[in-house]
Amino acid sequence: MSAAPGRAPSGPAGPVLDVDALLDDRSTSVLVCCGSGGVGKTTTAAALSVRAAERGRRVVVLTIDPARRLAQSLGLAELDNTPRRVEDVGAAAGGSLDAMMLDMKRTFDDVVEAHASPERARAIFDNPFYEAMSSSFSGTSEYMAMEKLGQLRARASVPGGDGSEPWDLVVVDTPPSRSALDFLDAPRRLSSFLDGRFIRLLLAPARAGGRAYVRVLSGAVSSVTGALSRILGAQFLDDLQSFVTGLDAVFGGFRDRAERTYAMLAGPGTAFLVVATPDEDALREAAYFVERLGADGMPLAGLVLNRVQTTALPRLSAERSWAAVVHLEGRTADDEEDGTAPEALSRGEHALAAGLLRLHAARMFRLEREQELAARFGREHPGVAVAQVPARPRDVHDLEGLRAVGDDLGGAA
Amino acid sequence: MPSAPDAVPDPGDRRDDGREDSPLLFPGTRLHVVTGKGGTGKTTTAAALALALSRGGRRVLLCEVEDRQGVARLFGLPPLPYEERTIAATPGGGEVVALAIEPRAALLEYLDLFYKLGRAGRALDRVGAIDFATTVAPGVRDVLLTGKVYEAVRRRGRGRGAEREHTYDAVVLDAPPTGRIGRFLNVNSEVSGIARVGPVATQAESVMRVMRSAATRVHLVTLLEEMPVQETVDGVAELEAARLPVGAVVVDQVRSDTLPLELLDDALAGRVPASAVRDGLVEARVVRRDASGAGVVEGLLAEAAEHDERLALQDREQEALVATGRPLVELPLLPGGVDARGLEVLADRLVEQGLA
Ligand SMILES: Nc1ncnc2c1ncn2[C@@H]1O[C@H](COP(=O)(O)OP(=O)(O)OP(=O)(O)O)[C@@H](O)[C@H]1O
Ligand SMILES: Nc1ncnc2c1ncn2[C@@H]1O[C@H](COP(=O)(O)OP(=O)(O)OP(=O)(O)O)[C@@H](O)[C@H]1O
Ligand SMILES: [Mg+2]
Ligand SMILES: [Mg+2]
Numbered sequence: 001m002s003a004a005p006g007r008a009p010s011g012p013a014g015p016v017l018d019v020d021a022l023l024d025d026r027s028t029s030v031l032v033c034c035g036s037g038g039v040g041k042t043t044t045a046a047a048l049s050v051r052a053a054e055r056g057r058r059v060v061v062l063t064i065d066p067a068r069r070l071a072q073s074l075g076l077a078e079l080d081n082t083p084r085r086v087e088d089v090g091a092a093a094g095g096s097l098d099a100m101m102l103d104m105k106r107t108f109d110d111v112v113e114a115h116a117s118p119e120r121a122r123a124i125f126d127n128p129f130y131e132a133m134s135s136s137f138s139g140t141s142e143y144m145a146m147e148k149l150g151q152l153r154a155r156a157s158v159p160g161g162d163g164s165e166p167w168d169l170v171v172v173d174t175p176p177s178r179s180a181l182d183f184l185d186a187p188r189r190l191s192s193f194l195d196g197r198f199i200r201l202l203l204a205p206a207r208a209g210g211r212a213y214v215r216v217l218s219g220a221v222s223s224v225t226g227a228l229s230r231i232l233g234a235q236f237l238d239d240l241q242s243f244v245t246g247l248d249a250v251f252g253g254f255r256d257r258a259e260r261t262y263a264m265l266a267g268p269g270t271a272f273l274v275v276a277t278p279d280e281d282a283l284r285e286a287a288y289f290v291e292r293l294g295a296d297g298m299p300l301a302g303l304v305l306n307r308v309q310t311t312a313l314p315r316l317s318a319e320r321s322w323a324a325v326v327h328l329e330g331r332t333a334d335d336e337e338d339g340t341a342p343e344a345l346s347r348g349e350h351a352l353a354a355g356l357l358r359l360h361a362a363r364m365f366r367l368e369r370e371q372e373l374a375a376r377f378g379r380e381h382p383g384v385a386v387a388q389v390p391a392r393p394r395d396v397h398d399l400e401g402l403r404a405v406g407d408d409l410g411g412a413a
Numbered sequence: 414m415p416s417a418p419d420a421v422p423d424p425g426d427r428r429d430d431g432r433e434d435s436p437l438l439f440p441g442t443r444l445h446v447v448t449g450k451g452g453t454g455k456t457t458t459a460a461a462l463a464l465a466l467s468r469g470g471r472r473v474l475l476c477e478v479e480d481r482q483g484v485a486r487l488f489g490l491p492p493l494p495y496e497e498r499t500i501a502a503t504p505g506g507g508e509v510v511a512l513a514i515e516p517r518a519a520l521l522e523y524l525d526l527f528y529k530l531g532r533a534g535r536a537l538d539r540v541g542a543i544d545f546a547t548t549v550a551p552g553v554r555d556v557l558l559t560g561k562v563y564e565a566v567r568r569r570g571r572g573r574g575a576e577r578e579h580t581y582d583a584v585v586l587d588a589p590p591t592g593r594i595g596r597f598l599n600v601n602s603e604v605s606g607i608a609r610v611g612p613v614a615t616q617a618e619s620v621m622r623v624m625r626s627a628a629t630r631v632h633l634v635t636l637l638e639e640m641p642v643q644e645t646v647d648g649v650a651e652l653e654a655a656r657l658p659v660g661a662v663v664v665d666q667v668r669s670d671t672l673p674l675e676l677l678d679d680a681l682a683g684r685v686p687a688s689a690v691r692d693g694l695v696e697a698r699v700v701r702r703d704a705s706g707a708g709v710v711e712g713l714l715a716e717a718a719e720h721d722e723r724l725a726l727q728d729r730e731q732e733a734l735v736a737t738g739r740p741l742v743e744l745p746l747l748p749g750g751v752d753a754r755g756l757e758v759l760a761d762r763l764v765e766q767g768l769a
Contacts, residue, residue, distance in 0.1 A: 037451035038451055038452045038640075067639060067643070068643060069639070178451065178481065227537055229611075230612075233610040233611035233613075233614065281452075311712075311716065312711070312712030312716055313712040313713070313716075316699065316712075320699070321699070324694075324697035324698065325697075327696075327697050328693060328697045350693045351673065352676050352679075352685060352689065352690055352693065353689075353692075353694055353696070353697065354693065355677070356680075356690065356713040356714070356716075356717055357697065357699065357713070359713070359716055359717055360716055362668075362748065363716060365748060366748075393722040393723045394723075394726055395638065395640075
């Protein structure tokens with residue numbers, strides 16, 4: 001991978017995120033990478049994991065929907081929902097890296113199987129609501145990511161055959177959501193539905209003990225269920241009722257579970273990294289998320305500003321290089337007009353210089369805009385430490401690329 | 414071919430605005446569904462397409478379904494209510510009407526329309542059944558959203574029978590991303606596992622007929638980057654497998670070449686002496702006449718090399734898109750971001766390339 005030409009000019013004089021200190025701090029045991037869609041959460045999580053392992057940590061990384069080639073380069077050809085050792089990473093430093101891809105449905109299945117008798121589990125799996133819920137509900141992937149994080153944390157401290165604990169750092173990627181806040185909100189939204197009044201109402205009959213319930217149904221309730229049956233068909237309600245009853249018995253309350261994971265996230269040892277690209281939308285999402293973490297008392301480590309434009313010539317501004325382009329191209333046009341155009345090569349020279357300056361002007365135009373947005377974020381959130389990662393010309397899909405991103409992250413301090 | 418009433422091309426499809434552009438890629442389309450990986454430019458493309466379609470005096474409805482208020486933000490308007498509102502008038506008497514479809518409101522509207530559910534409707538809402546149905550119950554939300562779009566596509570104004578004109582000459586849907594689009598449009602199969610009978614199931618079937626008809630096209634927006642392209646290729650296959658009519662692949666944010674490629678190749682291969690570039694820079698007063706300028710030349714060439722690498726990558730991604738066999742439509746990267754004028758530029762490009 002070729003190095004980006006030059007570094008991003010150092011941003012506003014806000015605090016710089018010292019990624020290596022964060023990774024080297026043994027009390028950091030969970031790192032969560034959040035951000036809006038497509039900003040580089042998966043890339044950042046993977047790059048941090050490789051770097052931490054190569055600095056001697058025993059790392060497990062939970063990735064979600066990684067790009068195909070990135071998954072392959074981490075040895076994640078198969079999606080079997082368990083961590084696999086990534087060879088050649090970290091051994092020299094006494095560290096190690098295990099990686100896994102989240103299989104949402106499989107995780108859900110495992111939870112059901114762990115808590116229900118085989119017959120009960122079968123009944124749940126066969127219910128038409130289960131298929132839809134375990135694979136497509138909004139919120140399920142966030143819920144399952146938290147669930148899996150809980151499992152990995154629990155396993156991290158169970159000594160293996162040689163008596164050592166398998167992992168001392170869990171790095172978590174988050175699902176591709178439209179909003180960074182979804183990671184925190186979706187599980188609660190889901191659980192408040194499942195624990196909500198409507199579900200209680202549907203469950204009431206079963207709790208009241210079988211068929212006798214009919215008599216205790218109030219007028220309002222029967223008009224509700226009546227209306228639903230008319231719109232959705234009676235089968236719908238039956239399926240829903242048995243599904244919810246089954247799950248309820250298994251989970252003993254989704255809300256408790258979500259609350260517990262939530263509490264773990266707020267606990268010591270967890271650090272959140274907010275990832276954003278230097279554009280308005282992503283930074284707005286990042287700002288919401290930063291504010292929310294603060295409000296919820298969750299530990300924010302800092303902002304990773306990913307894919308920032310770099311330049312080899314920071315002092316040649318967009319304005320100046322554009323003026324130079326106009327000057328050169330204006331001259332060329334004149335030459336053509338008065339028929340005194342010199343030989344082809346010499347025209348080519350100017351075309352080349354003008355073209356190179358044009359490229360630079362476009363680059364600087366973007367860069368200046370990005371730095372302006374970053375500066376605004378810095379002014380509005382003065383306490384948030386920032387690490388900048390340059391945009392690479394190519395996608396990041398192999399260990400070499402991840403190491404390069406890791407260097408950029410670590411080198412920020 | 415399912416015999417949807419809207420499969421027949423409409424008179425509204427005529428290009429009656431007298432411009433000489435390429436022929437329409439998809440004549441007879443009344444519903445344009447715009448999908449793509451998150452953040453690739455779905456909302457921008459959908460808005461530009463609606464503007465383009467409305468030229469020449471046509472009425473176009475631009476719908477969004479993701480609760481994002483993306484359209485309002487793009488047009489610099491306050492959040493749109495669940496209500497059809499004109500947001501742009503275009504030359505020749507055309508207009509773009511926007512609607513942010515909200516599943517809760519759509520369900521209440523639906524209940525009211527078909528069931529006159531006064532008290533029971535309110536009771537449903539109070540106990541959270543409306544929230545439940547629109548948020549958690551699988552497929553119901555999508556049936557409601559697509560159902561409203563379906564209604565708008567088929568709606569006709571005053572008059573008698575089939576003589577009545579369609580209220581909208583075209584409907585553009587800023588749809589969910591590629592990852593969910595198959596499920597979203599394929600509401601029929603999704604819902605049939607759950608609500609097997611009853612009005613919701615019936616509605617799902619009618620919606621599916623229109624979605625599969627020749628009056629509908631699903632366009633996929635992408636960038637020339639690995640993941641969006643991969644999602645697009647997968648998305649085309651998934652839609653085709655579900656027998657949903659795929660339209661164009663829209664490549665958004667295409668960077669224009671600022672430098673003739675042969676020149677760039679020569680420069681990067683060292684076939685142009687550094688002094689040649691330096692002379693140009695001196696001429697442009699970027700380098701002083703008495704300075705070596707070597708650092709500037711080197712820096713500019715390094716940036717150009719990176720640009721070249723990116724172009725090579727884009728070429729490979731472009732090939733993957735060509736291999737889908739779908740027509741490619743390109744939209745330029747607007748250097749200053751997307752504003753009202755920028756949207757018109759994008760609309761021009763869509764017309765030139767036959768999408769509108
Ligand atoms: N610094 C960078 N330079 C160049 N390309 C990058 C950089 N960071 C990420 N990418 C590329 O951007 C794309 C998106 O990155 P990534 O998959 O990590 O984002 P994400 O936030 O996980 O997305 P999603 O929300 O879809 O899960 C990938 O193709 C990745 O290779
Ligand atoms: N041709 C273009 N030139 C410049 N900027 C563009 C262009 N197309 C889109 N953008 C910008 O890219 C960003 C994403 O575009 P847009 O919101 O249309 O994407 P989207 O696919 O609708 O995103 P989401 O999945 O979040 O709904 C916006 O900031 C938009 O202004
Ligand atoms: Mg990701
Ligand atoms: Mg959008």
